Amino acid sequence: MKPAPFEYRAPESLEAALDLMAEHGSEAKLLAGGQSLIPVMNFRLAQPAILVDLNRIEALDYLRPQDDGSLRIGGLTRLRQVERMADLPRHSALLAEALPWVAHPQIRNRSTVGGTLSHADPAAEVPAVCLVEGARFRLARKGGERWVPAADFFRGLFDTALEPDEILVEVELPAPRERTGTSFQEIARRHGDYAMAGVAASLRFASDGRIDEGSLVFLSVADTPLVASEASAMLAGEAPSESLFEAVARHAATAEVDPAGTIHATPDFTRHLVGVLTRRALAAAAKRANGEGETT
Amino acid sequence: MSDRHTVRVTVNGEPRVAETEARTLLSDFLRHDLGLTGTHVGCEHGVCGACTILFDGEPVRSCLLLAVQAEGRTIETVEGLAPDGRDHLHPLQEAFRETHGLQCGFCTPGFLMTLVPFLEENPDPTEHEIRMALSGNLCRCTGYQHIVDAVQLAAKKKTDEGGA
């Protein structure tokens, strides 16, 4: 099997890559880990005229903890490298918990942070984590750059705020907040397969023990990662309890997700999974916020 | 409009050079241009793991890399496990043979190239860890049990040796 012919360019600096994208725009495609792009090129579902390979740009490959506790990750950093960062759970326990769910180690050895976000597969784990964590993304183009919050980035199925000549160069994960616990839960048919359903959750508590803020984002249930704002709002101001989590899970499963169904899961079954995963995630997040149990 | 490139790469310790089209997959480059047909090709979209090789020391799918991306890099293929031929197999290959870890053998190079680095990182893995490690490789013959046995046997032999 071969992709259709293309012209291959491997710039060694971000500037050179941005020049190429400015010149060729939508005719050109960026190649990062290739773990999503090469398969679609092998099937000839994508036939870019020019392939701009980012893999020689070492300046885009880094993990930089900041003094304020936030973490900056270069767009070309491999998922496996992020996963291996010893301090990762201190920066984002949620990301640390979610990464092993992304495909297999052999795939994560190549997949990049910028690639999984730009590809915007609704079944992908990292976009949901970035939404819950309130991450923002730095998008560069020739002669300028802008920051886009995760909440404004995911537009539709495989569709994002990126313009054809832009490159996602950096992710910023804000510093972890106090009295906050998170949890990532997923069901896949086989370890490493795409999720049948999944949820990233966080709960922040006020000093009186009530929930200050809750956040639930689902994967694999819609065209984009789905921010469950109603279910999240039901948590605010409440005391944590099994019955609260049960009610929130029921609302999310019946009123907030509207899964289309796949050959592996009917809409009803997907709703069932959403309910079960939400209950588990909220219970685990509450425990962790209170310092019980393991922290990752 | 074929875009041709010269690729210089170290494969199993030997420098190799060949000219190829930009669109040639690394898996095809290894098989067709370098004659290293030990790397097998199943699905060509990253799912089966038959094409797994070590790229700068890390297991990756060679069907999801372009040959041009290998310029200046280091590759290990299954041929590198037993450079002196069948009488000097790698200990994991020996273990596969002893436990019937293969039947048709189509998937075997991919399993070996996944599990050799896994065992280096985890010399004494649990059965669960082994099953997780091989979850990215498909085998249509063995039912995986004998592959798990092979990894356990290889690990045991290595610790016995180390302890002796």
Ligand SMILES: Cc1cc2nc3c(=O)[nH]c(=O)nc-3n(C[C@H](O)[C@H](O)[C@H](O)COP(=O)(O)OP(=O)(O)OC[C@H]3O[C@@H](n4cnc5c(N)ncnc54)[C@H](O)[C@@H]3O)c2cc1C
């Ligand atoms: C067998 C298999 C199983 C998988 N399972 C999962 C899974 O369970 N969960 C999951 O999340 N993913 C999964 N993946 C996908 C994998 O994680 C992808 O690699 C990832 O989604 C894309 O990252 P990449 O770096 O490989 O990007 P590429 O494939 O190189 O690029 C993907 C797209 O993003 C664009 N792009 C890449 N980098 C940038 C950038 N910096 N700026 C702008 N645009 C950019 C490219 O032009 C392309 O359109 C799986 C893949 C395989 C092959």
Ligand code: FES
């Ligand atoms: S041929 Fe590469 S993963 Fe199947």
Ligand code: FES
């Ligand atoms: S031995 Fe036949 S596919 Fe694994």
